[in-house]
Amino acid sequence: MSMMVLSGGTGTPKLLWGLKELLAPDELTVVVNTAEDVWVSGGLVCPDIDTVLYLFSDRLDTSRWWGVRNDTFSTADALRGLGMEEPLRIGDIDRATHLARAKMLGEGLTLTQATLELCHAMGVQERVLPMCDEPVSTMLETSEGRMHFQQFWVVRKGEPDVLSVSHEGLEGAHLTREVGEALRENEWVVIGPSNPITSIRPILGVGGMRRYLSRKRVLAISPIIGGRAVSGPAEKLMRACGLEPSSLGVSQLYEDFLDLFIIDHRDDVHPSQFAVDTVRADTLMSSKHKSISLATRVLELMEEVG
Ligand code: GDP
Numbered sequence: 001m002s003m004m005v006l007s008g009g010t011g012t013p014k015l016l017w018g019l020k021e022l023l024a025p026d027e028l029t030v031v032v033n034t035a036e037d038v039w040v041s042g043g044l045v046c047p048d049i050d051t052v053l054y055l056f057s058d059r060l061d062t063s064r065w066w067g068v069r070n071d072t073f074s075t076a077d078a079l080r081g082l083g084m085e086e087p088l089r090i091g092d093i094d095r096a097t098h099l100a101r102a103k104m105l106g107e108g109l110t111l112t113q114a115t116l117e118l119c120h121a122m123g124v125q126e127r128v129l130p131m132c133d134e135p136v137s138t139m140l141e142t143s144e145g146r147m148h149f150q151q152f153w154v155v156r157k158g159e160p161d162v163l164s165v166s167h168e169g170l171e172g173a174h175l176t177r178e179v180g181e182a183l184r185e186n187e188w189v190v191i192g193p194s195n196p197i198t199s200i201r202p203i204l205g206v207g208g209m210r211r212y213l214s215r216k217r218v219l220a221i222s223p224i225i226g227g228r229a230v231s232g233p234a235e236k237l238m239r240a241c242g243l244e245p246s247s248l249g250v251s252q253l254y255e256d257f258l259d260l261f262i263i264d265h266r267d268d269v270h271p272s273q274f275a276v277d278t279v280r281a282d283t284l285m286s287s288k289h290k291s292i293s294l295a296t297r298v299l300e301l302m303e304e305v306g
Pocket of ligand 1: 284
């Protein structure tokens with residue numbers, strides 16, 4: 001069964017960990033959030049794309065869900081020694097990806113072309129596509145002023161109060177030819193359990209995406225378990241966007257196109273309270289085995305819907 005998956009950099013990659021064991025590579029197209037991308041020391045860090053690339057090339061550090069397993073930090077340490085400490089802790093192998101991407105963009109490739117080149121170089125056969133080619137940045141209005149999401153989360157450890165969230169550059173972003181083709185080719189779109197505000201909302205905001213999705217079969221998985229986000233600032237940011245920080249709040253963001261919603265057994269809310277068809281499952285992917293179980297359930301549900 002082929003599908004398109006919308007992904008951020010932690011919750012959905014955990015689902016992809018399972019799906020990649022069950023599907024052929026050409027059955028998986030992943031459209032990835034780029035609104036957390038940031039330039040560091042001449043390299044373009046695309047945190048969510050990098051995680052998906054490392055996952056598919058079997059190099060991801062799955063204890064942190066970012067970076068390459070057993071990477072070293074010699075360059076980061078040397079830069080610090082020169083008084084040029086970076087805002088993100090970047091491994092040496094990881095940095096090579098960022099520099100290669102920057103070089104390709106400098107030579108005139110689009111981010112989509114550069115990502116497909118990186119897939120090829122890393123032996124990734126699944127199709128990994130950025131949500132768009134234009135730069136987009138998630139910006140927060142906080143109690144400490146306006147800042148990029150990475151500044152809020154990595155440097156300020158998610159501490160400031162958040163008043164509002166916007167995605168700079170998103171109004172001018174277009175669906176790429178490659179994402180358009182993937183939308184035409186796949187009947188099913190899966191929205192993994194990623195942060196609805198920082199990871200999924202930017203993808204949905206790329207011109208025409210919501211309209212396309214309303215013509216597709218869409219299954220989404222809630223990133224909220226037992227009323228709390230498993231990791232990351234989803235609750236704080238949902239509140240800042242006027243959404244209840246719960247599975248119900250997540251479903252409201254997807255309501256206009258969603259066909260099936262999966263919530264966790266531990267969520268204290270009955271499926272009948274949702275405006276869309278909702279089923280329960282164990283969605284906590286704390287091991288590869290559990291990722292495969294949830295991915296299996298996703299495929300079963302798709303077959304049942306037909
Ligand atoms: P980011 O780009 O690193 O912020 O990652 P994502 O947006 O892809 O994922 C962050 C979201 O994943 C958080 O809101 C978590 O609640 C959710 N998440 C992480 N692990 C799990 C899991 O095992 N199960 C579920 N249901 N959600 C998860």
